[in-house]
Amino acid sequence: MLTLHDYPGSANCFKVRMLLSQLGRPYERVHVDIFAGDSQTDAYLALNPAGRTPLLVTEAGDPIPESGAILLYLAEGTPFLPDDPVDRAHVHAWMFFEQNLLEPNVGTARFWRLTGRDAERPEAFARHY
Ligand SMILES: N[C@@H](CCC(=O)N[C@@H](CS)C(=O)NCC(=O)O)C(=O)O
Incomplete structure (x- = not known):
């Protein structure tokens, strides 16, 4: 599993x-x-030297770090990752946009709010471009 x-x-x-x-x-x-x-921990860093979540371990036991890599691995062969090169490029474009603009802004603010640390991180809620 x-x-x-x-x-x-x-x-x-x-x-x-x-x-x-x-x-x-x-x-x-x-x-x-x-x-x-x-x-x-040593055990976790052996799976993902970056020490970050998420980390997926495949049924065969292969660790896959980085949310984008995990999404692409899971989407392979499904309608979420089309075969047509242009359609596939649009998927990749959205993923790059998400990591470059959404994750550092919305994702980070969400993270500090949900972990109850938002008062310590006012910069995460300042206006970003
Ligand atoms: N680019 C990575 C970012 C991973 C990341 O920053 N994960 C955070 C949670 S959102 C984390 O594990 N932080 C723990 C730490 O920095 O020690 C991805 O998309 O998976």
Whole structure:
């Protein structure tokens, strides 16, 4: 079975959970408490040297870090990743846009709000361009 190493407040993890749900793929969810250091243990860093969530481990035991790489892996062979090169480029364009503009702004603010740390991070809620 697929295993998703996941932090609930993470927008990057949320994207992966959404696609798994859309695809109806069963998976085991492992809660990584990043504020308790779970993502910095030797065992976790052996799977993802960047020490970040999400991390997907395939049925064959291969670890895949980075939400975009995970989404592309899961979407392969499904209507979420079309074969036509232009259609596929549009999927990639949206994914780059999301990581460059949405994630650092909306995703980050969501993260600090959901983790109850928003008062410590006013810069995350300042106007961004
Ligand atoms: N580009 C990465 C970003 C991953 C990332 O920044 N994850 C955050 C949660 S949203 C994390 O695990 N932070 C823990 C830390 O920085 O120690 C992705 O899309 O997966």
